[in-house]
Amino acid sequence: MRLSRVKVRAAEPAPYYRGTELMLYLDTLPKGAHAVIEKIEQRAPLDPIATRLEELGFVPGEAVQVVATGPMGRDPIAVRLGTSRFALRRGEAARVGLRPAA
């Protein structure tokens, strides 16, 4: 499919891979890049934000794309998820684990 920027940049140790695990998160996905949701992480037991994300359709297997970033710094980001668009802050987006678009 599309050759996303994720793949190109993945060759070097990219800042958007967190920890030792090779996991990409939505808060660091570059603008314009496509990816697929791998998992939603709970920050606390019954994390209400994670629950709401899932209700809004952020579930494993869905394709996401960052379409805009805020005018001052990177917060917030606008994300396209299927046919809907959402504005979220980094903290919220950091719960969304991704894998590169196939």
Next chain:
Amino acid sequence: MSSTASTQTPAPSLHIALVGNPNCGKTSLFNQLTGSRQKVANYAGVTVERKEGFFTTPNGRAIRVLDLPGAYSLDSTSPDEDVTRDVCLGRHRSEPQPEMLVAVISATNLRLHLRFLLELKQLGLPVIVALNMMDEARRNGLQIDVAGLQADLGMPIIPIVSLNRAGVVPLLQALDLPLPAPPDPLPAGIDPHMEVRRLLAAYVVDPSAGMDRLTDRLDRVFLHPVWGPVILLVVLFVMFQTVFAWAQPLMDGLDSGISTFGQIVLKPLPDGILHSLLADGVIAGAGTVIVFLPQILILFLWILALEESGYLPRAAFLLDRLMALAGLSGRSFIPLLSSFACAIPGIMAARTIQNPRDRLVTILIAPLMTCSARLPVYTLLIGAFVPHRTILGIFGLQGLVLFGLYAVAIVSGVIAARVMTRGVKSEEHPLLLELPPYRRPNLKSLALGLWQRAVMFLSRVGTIIVSLNVLLWALSSFPLPPAGAPGAAIDYSLAGRIGHLMQWVFAPIGFNWQICVSLIPGLAAREVAVSSLATVYAIGATDDGAADKLLPLLSTQWSMATAFSLLAWYVYAPQCISTLAVMRRETGSIKTVLWAAAYLFGLAYLAAFLTYHITRAITGVP
């Protein structure tokens, strides 16, 4: 029981509720179904902004319909969604469970809306699905196998277009049929997301090329890091210029209409108490406020149009960072912008903010956002004291001053919020805001919204404002001065005495006793202050009182320092009992309200004091 509904019973024979995600076109469907037969609940006493309407189907079935607040899920995260959940489950304390739900889903956003629909399936209530925005879906090349989807879901699906009357006829016809059986709930253990995916794969052909490209293109401009904020600033600036400039001819027309009316009515009456009551109490009182109707409606028109077009959430996105500086999130932007029309719906809109502290701070600073009821006061004083001049060839100086007053209020709000949120550990402020597709605002919806605002405003004029003015007229007319007493009659009246007493407090900020008197009824409704001034001056004037000459009168009787001081007072003063009452209801705490009133009055006094003395120093008036 509904099948026995006969045509001779006038009572509503079916009670339904519209349920759906935000941005599914639910409200425009509601407007289309009920037209002007709606009852938007008054704010006093109820905890819900309850929109109820009535209509009749082609076969004569009378239907009562409730428009429930938009929700993403029945597992609610905000007070607004609580209402929807409680009504759907039949747990609401004052609202009976509807006999049937009309679930509104947008064909253009099935992935999101179908999931909520699956939740509604669990309720055990009959459900009709209104599949909205079919025109847009077709334009985008979306093909939906409605018959297949309907059979699979076990609920009747009616494709509609809520933008025009013809588009909702199929739904009206469906409402004539006997109620469908409640759908079978989703079997346990089935993930709703997987189910949505299965349904989409089976019944929807969604060529990705047919996606909503227009919204993408517009977002590239409106959410652009540079152009986005520039456009937003221009929009807000044009908005306030038009509120001031476009309304003027309309206001002049209304003004002359009212004085003609007054002359016709008053001509046959002899001079005396009745003449004075009608002329100075009723006509002068109501008239000076009614002329501001065009301004208030233009402001509401902008807010409604921005909301309908889908631009408001984008503005929230652009301003999120700025709101973060105030310790809030972009979500607070929409309640705060509504507060420019009126703080009451603004404070109520704060219900959509999930974080409790963000919500409280938003409510506390909402009264600082200049509401439309302050416009009459601003307009009067600016008209009387700011020269009618043009700056840089295009901007009126008067419009600029008005813009400045709004700007000062906003900056104060940001600072106040910053102070209130200081020292609080940084916790999470969820934004999580849907950015709906752009849509052309629907003229009928706009017209209905404006009509409701106009009715609300005029009924306020007809009730609170006129009665307060009559009361004030009585206070300022009685007791009558002793025969042959020198000076104006009002000096001897109760109002005059109260005003003179209050002057002890307000003299340091330059208010004369007439202003003090007009502040009292201003507590019930800010805009009354203008008509009160008219009443006070009409009666107090030694020559024949002329309420319609208030403007030139003020510019000769007041110093510029006094006028500016009153403007500064009005930027901050929480002079609206209804706002404080709504605050009390929404926060459930009288302490919060007292605190809010204290801090706002304190700011008002301080700002007016500084303005008065600085202006006096500059203009050189002792």
